[in-house]
Amino acid sequence: MPVQDLSAAPPLIRLDGLSKRFRLPGGEVFDAVHEVSLQVRRGDVFGIVGASGAGKSTLLRLINLLETPDRGRVEVDGRVLTELGKRELRLARQSIGMIFQQFNLLQNATVFDNIAFPLRLHGRRSRAEVAERVAECLAIVGLTDKRDSHPAQLSGGQKQRVAIARALAPHPSVLLCDEPTSALDADTTRQVLRTLADINARLGVTIVIVTHELEVVRSLCRHVAVVERGAVAEQFALSEHGVRRRTSLGRALQRLVDHPPELDAEGDEAVAEEPEPAHA
Numbered sequence: 001m002p003v004q005d006l007s008a009a010p011p012l013i014r015l016d017g018l019s020k021r022f023r024l025p026g027g028e029v030f031d032a033v034h035e036v037s038l039q040v041r042r043g044d045v046f047g048i049v050g051a052s053g054a055g056k057s058t059l060l061r062l063i064n065l066l067e068t069p070d071r072g073r074v075e076v077d078g079r080v081l082t083e084l085g086k087r088e089l090r091l092a093r094q095s096i097g098m099i100f101q102q103f104n105l106l107q108n109a110t111v112f113d114n115i116a117f118p119l120r121l122h123g124r125r126s127r128a129e130v131a132e133r134v135a136e137c138l139a140i141v142g143l144t145d146k147r148d149s150h151p152a153q154l155s156g157g158q159k160q161r162v163a164i165a166r167a168l169a170p171h172p173s174v175l176l177c178d179e180p181t182s183a184l185d186a187d188t189t190r191q192v193l194r195t196l197a198d199i200n201a202r203l204g205v206t207i208v209i210v211t212h213e214l215e216v217v218r219s220l221c222r223h224v225a226v227v228e229r230g231a232v233a234e235q236f237a238l239s240e241h242g243v244r245r246r247t248s249l250g251r252a253l254q255r256l257v258d259h260p261p262e263l264d265a266e267g268d269e270a271v272a273e274e275p276e277p278a279h280a
């Protein structure tokens, strides 16, 4: 279980009074996220859990303004994203990587070109610099030998690790993960979680992860927010044991924390270790 005092670290992400309302085809409105205020500390691994439709993905997508909030303020790494123009926002987004359940890779491009894509998009790097950064990212996710493969030739876990490498390429300070292991089997899930834990520990990249899998939260996260009907119903540190939680999901997670499953034969745990100050 990750035990780490991040209380002295300044928040990397500050959400203040965030709301997002969708208009449904029938004309009714639906409050997907309502008045959410939340802080995520630099270097943290922060989980967002909740029932289906609770607003987890919408909340995650509000952090990089993939969804535009109706109200509220989003600050990431000292920049108030909700006050930026389009061009400034595009630049600011380079410090926010994102990965998805379905990987979202370019099918007709090689692994190399998938990872190089965000670097080429934002220009200003020579071919040699792009190649060097792609090689570094491939090494971080342990896929150096897959450089010239196409996504169709990879397993699900390998595809997700390519997506992680692509997200890391522009040196983000935070990685947003939307159900990154939901399409994967248990063994592959463990591999991907180990990669994420390693990125947090070795590179100091802050991770925010939406998942419906409580075991993923237990094994990877240090803090968690439980979202119910678009609001944060409770949040807590996973290092605390034997505490009575307010929500049923919080209680289920606490039971898992208090009585973790047996480790496998290799003692495998995804758990993030103390991050170094270095950045990706």
Ligand SMILES: Nc1ncnc2c1ncn2[C@@H]1O[C@H](COP(=O)(O)OP(=O)(O)OP(=O)(O)O)[C@@H](O)[C@H]1O
Pocket (backbone or CB within 6 Å): 022, 023, 024, 030, 032, 050, 051, 052, 053, 054, 055, 056, 057, 058, 059, 212
């Ligand atoms: N573009 C949209 N237009 C209308 N309604 C939407 C839109 N996006 C999301 N919603 C609705 O907002 C609510 C929250 O969706 P969201 O995807 O954030 O939930 P979630 O907690 O991530 O759910 P799940 O675990 O099922 O993915 C849902 O009821 C969803 O149908």
